[in-house]
Amino acid sequence: MKRILFFIVIIGMSLSGYAQEEFNAKYKPIPPKETKKKKEIPPKEISPKVTPPDIVKKPDSLLVDPKKLFNDINYYKKEANTEGIYYKKNQYLGSIKTKSLTSKVRYRDAAFLDGDYIRVFLNNKVIVPEVVLEGDYKEFEIKLQKGINRIDIEALNEGFAPPNTAQFEVYDDKGVTVMSDQWNVGKGYKASIIIIKE
Template sequence: MYLIRLKNRNPFLLLIFILCISMQGYAQKELENKFKPIPSKTPKTKEVIPPTEEAPKVNPPAPVEKPDPSKIDPNELFKNTNLYKQEANVPGIFYRQNQFLGSFKTSTFTSTIRYRDAAFVDGDKIKVYLNDKVIEPEVSMKGEYQGFKITLVPGINKIDFEALNEGSASPNTAEFQVYDDKGAVIESSQWNVGTGYKATIVLYKE
């Protein structure tokens, strides 16, 4: 209604009025774009999330290793006073004790044992046992190899060579060889023991 009156009275005033209204709207829009709210000085409290509890790590028990039945401890073996003469603590004399010649695994059915005097023939004599049973009650050692064949049982086959004397030159000495049923050497060595002591080798048949 007011605009109609202005139009009727003076068109120029109407134009000025419309320009003023447009500029006012534009100014308000500019102020809205430039206005930025002032952040609060009091910071917002962050929500604290409690840490999650982890179950303690439980290490699995270490696997229990089964003892190897082929491994023979000579110290335990020679403790048996019913089978083995005990070591004589004589300074400087190394052969007043039993001698362990080793433990060996094999799949052979039979084994051949050979032996001879290690140095010169001086009258050395031995007795041979297989699993604590006498198989050769008295053998005089010679310069050439002699021996016997045994049938192996599953598990431990223990062979003892007992010195019956020391001949004319101490100790009782011998070279020995152990073969499988195909002629392959399982062990080759020598023993040096005093009278009454034993040299022992173990064949473990798998």
Template sequence: MKKIFLITAITAFSTQIYAQELNNKFKSIPAKDPAVKEVIPPKEVSPKENPPAVVEKPAPLQVNPDELFKDTNLYKQESNVEGIFYRRNQFLGNFNTNAVTSTVMYRDAAFVDGDKVKVYLNDKVIEPEVSLDGEFKSVKINLVKGINKIDIEALNEGFASPNTAEFKVIDDKGAVISASEWNVGTGYKAVIVLVKE
């Protein structure tokens, strides 16, 4: 029995010594680069201080074509036919003038093929039917203070589509206010706005 006790005590004592040696021999693995790198935070960029945008005073008497053509009582809606671009209304611009009267001149801009138009001033008919030919025809209008909206409606497309026309707007001194051409389908309008200051 003494032998068993002695063998057990030696085994326990040697295990204790062996375990302590293992603990003393453990070493951590050093990093490849022992130098500690300093982390530099990104620089803060202050936002650029732009001066506030200059707000232009809107011209009080300008006509917005997007709003204008929404009125289905006055303007035929655009036809969504692929490849046909003349089945829509055309806005030809806002122009300021000091003139008392103005003359609107129009003629067929392409092949004279029987194009006909109707002319309106502020939604009132001033020329019910005009046949366009190679020579300019005209109508003189008295301008009112403020907005003078001139609509030219295509009554047909002649023998060759679309209705093609050229027009000029001349003030009472003979200066050209606007000159343009349009290509519109039957029932559509070309619109120019003269603002008398």
């Protein structure tokens, strides 16, 4: 009898342990707390600071007439009338106006490193007597005079791969590229750049 009573007590305890309190009538769930929604302010757009690249100005071909420029046969070699050879003549590379006090000209061989030599003149005076064109840029700086400043680059040879070729860049005194081009001239001929200081 004690055993039966014991089993009844155990079964009763186990049934009360599995009962769920949630279904009790006294239980009330707590509602969630309402939060006020703040109006979202979009972040301010900050545009990145981008410095535009230096503008290469096109040469103003109206400043100097190349036909009149190369008329001086004592200074410029006469054009050779050889059919199929286009570089046996002087080459006008253009002209620019500037307010700079100085100008820097950088140059290098534009094609094969074939031993091209040049001589540089400023207003008919030699400023670079002889230099070989290489793959790296070389440069010279000139002090600009008011008015016309004529730079002439004379081809002293044509290397082993004619003609004498070079790429050049002209900078003002602020380091801005104002002209960029290349020359292709035969031995004894000149490539000319005109810089007019205002």
